[in-house]
Amino acid sequence: MSISTYRAVSIGALAGVAAFLAEGPAAHYGAQLFPILIGWAGYYHFGGKIEGVKKALLHLLAGVVLAGVALALISRLPYGATLGAPAWTAIAVAITLAILVFASRLSALSDFAVAILGYATLFSLVGVSDRGERIIALSQDNPLAIAVLSLLAGVIFALLSDYLTEALQRYVPLRGRRPQSATSA
Numbered sequence: 001m002s003i004s005t006y007r008a009v010s011i012g013a014l015a016g017v018a019a020f021l022a023e024g025p026a027a028h029y030g031a032q033l034f035p036i037l038i039g040w041a042g043y044y045h046f047g048g049k050i051e052g053v054k055k056a057l058l059h060l061l062a063g064v065v066l067a068g069v070a071l072a073l074i075s076r077l078p079y080g081a082t083l084g085a086p087a088w089t090a091i092a093v094a095i096t097l098a099i100l101v102f103a104s105r106l107s108a109l110s111d112f113a114v115a116i117l118g119y120a121t122l123f124s125l126v127g128v129s130d131r132g133e134r135i136i137a138l139s140q141d142n143p144l145a146i147a148v149l150s151l152l153a154g155v156i157f158a159l160l161s162d163y164l165t166e167a168l169q170r171y172v173p174l175r176g177r178r179p180q181s182a183t184s185a
Contacts, residue, residue, distance in 0.1 A: 006165045014164065018033065018037075032146065038060070039154020041154075060115070062118065063115040066099060071126060126143045
């Protein structure tokens, strides 16, 4: 098998587990497959391993935090009544996304595209009519908590898929080669 085959098997198997958990036992807590996959992609975007975990989480969480700020502004400041909800939403999104892109001048947040994925993740979990009322509530359906935990789960699943890929490479033979035993490693 080639590295791409090992990776396909490991990602496919763990994505199946993630989908089962998100649609099954964790669905009651609001788990969503979409943010899990976004976290997974962020991990691989930064090259994987522990460095990929750190960078992906930093970027994704920065995006979620700024989306949370936008939603808090939209839901808590009274400008929506004066300007209209669409205009006030547009202003809050424009300001927070400009801050997010401007923050990419910092080396730690240099890849704003991944941060925007984190930002979009929170907005995808908030209902259109909700406008962020639930992000300040201490409840199990808080979209901010769901976004953070789901993105974290995605990064962890991605890291596990890397470890599984390495294990498959090591112990499942290529054509014409014998696998290494656990004791000969």
